[in-house]
Amino acid sequence: MANYFNSLPLREQLNQLGVCEFMDIAEFADGVAALKGKKVVIVGAGAQGLNQGLNLRDSGLDISYALRQEAIDAKRDSWKNATDNNFKVGTFEELIPGADVVVNLTPDKQHTAVVTKIMPLMKKNSTLLYSHGFNIVEEGMQIRKDITVIMVAPKCPGSEVRAEYLRGFGVPTLIAVHPENDPEGKGLEQAKAYCVGTGGHRAGVLRSSFVAEVKSDLMGEQTILCGLLQTGSILSFDKMLEKGIDAGYASKLVQYGVEVITEALKHGGVSGMMDRLSNPAKIAAFKISEELKTIMRPLFQKHQDDIMSGEFSSTMMKDWANGDANLLKWRAETGETAFEKTPAGDVKIGEQEYFDNYTLMVAFIRAGVELAFETMVEAGIKAESAYYESLHETPLIANTIARKKLFEMNRVISDTAEYGCYLFDQACKPLLAGFMKTVDTDLVGKNFNEGKTGSVDNAELVHINAILRDHPVEVVGRKLRKAMTAMKSIKTA
Amino acid sequence: MSESVVTILNLTVRFKDKIVLDNLSWNIVRGQNWVLNGISGSGKTILAQLIETPKGIDGSIVYNFDKNSPLPQQVLYVSNWYHFKNLEGDANFYYQQRYNRKQARETLTVEGDFKVFGKEKGLNIADADSIIDALGYRGLLDSQLIELSSGEHKKLQLIKALWLKPQLLILDQPYAGLDVASRKNLNTLLEERSSEGLQYILITNDSSVPDNVHMYAQIIDGKIVAAATNEHSSEILHELEPLPEFLQEHPVYHADQVVKMIDMNIHYGEKQVLNNINWEVKAGEKWLLQGHNGSGKSTLLSLVCADHPQSYVDGLFLFGKQRGSGESIWDIKEKIGLISPELHWYFDPSATVFTSIASGFYDSIGLFKTLPYSQTVKVREIIAFLNLKDVQHELLNTLPLGKQRLALLARAIIKNPELLILDEPCQGLDNDQTQYFNKFVDKLCANGTTLIYVGHYESALPSCLEKRILLDKGHVVKIETIQ
Secondary structure (H helix, E strand, O other), rough: OOHHHHHHHHHHHHHHHHHOOOOOOOOOOOOOOOHHEEEEEEEOHHHHHHHHHHHHHHHHOOOEEOOOOHHHHOOHHHHHHHHHOOOEEEEEEHHHHHOEEEEEEEEHHHHHHHHHHHHHHHHOOOOOEEEEOHHHHHHOOOOOHHHHHHHHHHHHHHHHHHHHHOOOOOOOEEEEHHHHHOOOOOOHHHHHHHHHHHHHHHHOOOEEEEEHHHHHHEEEEEEEHHHHHHHHHHHHHHHHOOOOHHHHHHHHHHHHHHHHHHHHHHHHHHHHOOOOOHHHHHHHHHHHHHHHHHHHHHHHHHHHHHHOOOOOHHHHHHHHHOOOOOHHHHHHHHHHOOOHHHOOOOOOOHHHHHHHOOOHHHHHHEEEEEEHHHHHHHHOOOOHHHHHHHOOHHHHHHHHHHHHHHHHHHHHHHHHHHHHHHHHHHHHHHHHHHHHOOOOOOOOOOOOOOOOOOOHHHHHHHHHHHHHHHHHHHHHHHHHHHHOOOOOOOOOO | OOOOOEEEEEEEEEEEEEEEEEEEEEEEEEEOEEEEOOOOOOOOHHHHHHHOOOOOOEEEEEOOOOOOOOOOOOEEEEEEOOOOOOOOOOOOOOHHHHOOOOOOOOOOOOOHHHHHHHHHHOOOHHHHHHHHHHHOOOHHHHHHHHOOOOOHHHHHHHHHHHHOOOOEEEOOOOOOOOOOHHHHHHHHHHHHHHHOOOEEEEEOOOOOOOOOOOEEEEOOOOEEEEOOOOOOOOOOOOOOOOOOOHOOOOOOOOEEEEEEEEEEEEOOOEEEEEEEEEEEEEEOEEEEEEEEOOOOOOHHHHHHHHOOOOOOOOOEEEEOOOOOOOOHHHHOOOOOOEEOHHHHHOOOOOEEHHHHHHHHHOOOOOOOOOOOHHHHHHHHHHHHHOOOHHHHEHHHOOOOOHHHHHHHHHHHHHOOEEEEEEEEOOOOOOHHHHHHHHHHHHHHHOOOEEEEEEOOOOHHHHOOEEEEEEEEEEEEEEEEOOO
């Protein structure tokens, strides 16, 4: 199989990267009609598989689960999840041939094996649905020409997909149709109907393409989402220890700090997050983040380049073939860092203190979000797609760190994200070595405002505020967040 | 003998521009058990919370615990509301969550929760055994917290409190959600524990309290007033005015047969929760649903409300249609007005009274749409009718319980539904409020609304109820006409 994206002429590459339309709720007026009465068979009953299935059935659709014979015989969790909720469960051979839509919600790494197995069983003119395009775009999986290939990707964890649906709302969702596999032109209608079935249409839907989804998703997760949060957390912790800050305090500040800080990001974007700092701290964070952007920009560009060229995915797939040797080695190394091994201290840190004493992380996040966004847009990805894969997801990942540190983050995210995260982290730390020498405890560990008068130059502050608020990620973010206003101000992942 | 355990002097509490407690003084003598009462919003809960944790108060609270007693020298306040978290420390739940089956464990089990509590407080787990048995809780030890009904959560709170056995225990609405037998058991436990040195204050308007209550008091105009019995001054309740016009109309029936269950079974793994249920509700009928805590009432109602994933079976018909024949849960919910302790507990914390009521048009937990003018008018009318105007823009969960319930009742009826499900709607309301509430229900249902009402106490039911279904351990044990 050859990389699909690389097989396209430049014109078509740009064309597909540029598919990006924030859809109006009126486009979903037909509800689930396009799937009504059709047999929808979900492969995989994990968090996404089970919760999407529960929502779809509650929306009046016919849902069943196809599991591997071994999973059924051993009564694995996936089997129990499906049968305990009164779903029909069968083997691939029993259910796939009758399916109008087959929904592949297995982990990325299994896609080639699963799709190769189910494709011959799928009936003529049926539909195959993915929630991530890696298999199609990077692995170049060829799907039979009579089959329609679509994507519906809720941008939240499975438990949240269910919770929001039952409240009468939904989670932001991305949908796409694979242009090589839309023989009857029904792909978009079916994707929309599936999206309505999961409740996603109420919270903002972005129409994308397989290519745009993969290239932006990989970029976001490697750089700002996982890579930078990991690097920034470890460097911050080590700096505090070096400067004699109590290890328990440092551990707690780092573990929970990203979550508190990015909660502000979620509600008010980068400028909302920066506004939580005092004026002098904001000016300092701005200047540092400008410096960070200059230092890290080449690394962000390298990641984007490797993703676009297919270099990243081919390297990673070699590691898959090698039994995940690198991935497992790097995972173990992350488990051995001082931050990971120091439990959070039994100290109370107030909400505002997480900003005042962790200005460095605010600067890291501003630099990372803007860099990831800028780099994606430069590479031909549209602003809305870039927003979802950078700013929107940062609080979700930060939440996993708050739970059980970086170990948990790397466990919860996909192996693909984890692999890219380690690549970024390994390259980023040496890049920042010189910068970190200039950092003192006023930026991390102690209150930045301590011993300062708090006075600032008006003109400078106005200038900085304007730069922050006028950044394209803020302009598009204000529009997209409006559609999600009803999202609860609770932890989301 | 008459040594005080807690002495409160000149305590004043303001909430916004209102004085709630006004120079209140209260001498709680050691060994005296009290019942505290007062109208909704009189400041009972605030007072109790301050006695437990006197933070930043205007006035003084002095403690004088018995240094020779083996019991912990502390005041424990058990709130009228229960709280628990999932394994990740969040409390992001939805009210139907207990019915969705997942292999991944989401919350601690009851036993796990006891262990955590015991460790935290340095208690011996064996000491909890007798309380667990007395409240019939043994069978729930393996249940996850998320699976418990509201009555079972209440018992969990009570078991922990009695296990800790502080020198002074304050229970806020201890009987809410408890069935008649459990209330008796609780009273017996309180009597036994007080002979071992525990002293208690009950915040309740109920008259069947333990035998060893010595003193009654109520809060009137921000002050403690001693009383001879558990009677209390009435809130001036407005006589029921004519219903808003849109609620005087006969609701539209979509089918003559609202509910039909044929041999319905619900089980979680090995545990059978509902057993061969056969039940039929016809349009316009008024049903009373009763049974002990844990008998399966909430599960039965969850089938009717389309909240249960195991509903997708043969044998369940709602509004004349077989369940799972292509309808969505929203098609069913739009015909139902629901109020239940669980719905209340998990309700959107960011909702105001106005948006809570308006969300009833869409059956959502919180309002996600712009309300058309015609519906805004109805919300205003019902707010005026229920005297909620002065609090309409307050956050729902900051109001006294009684007002919250009224607002949620308004949410349930705002679309004049053909089926009204009221699951213990008067939990936490005082006698007058309950009466007022039930009169309102009678009036509303006189227009043809089908009603399913859950209530433990015969004395506090609407008079329109005509049929009764009784559950016991997941079985229907009686279906009868109410005389």
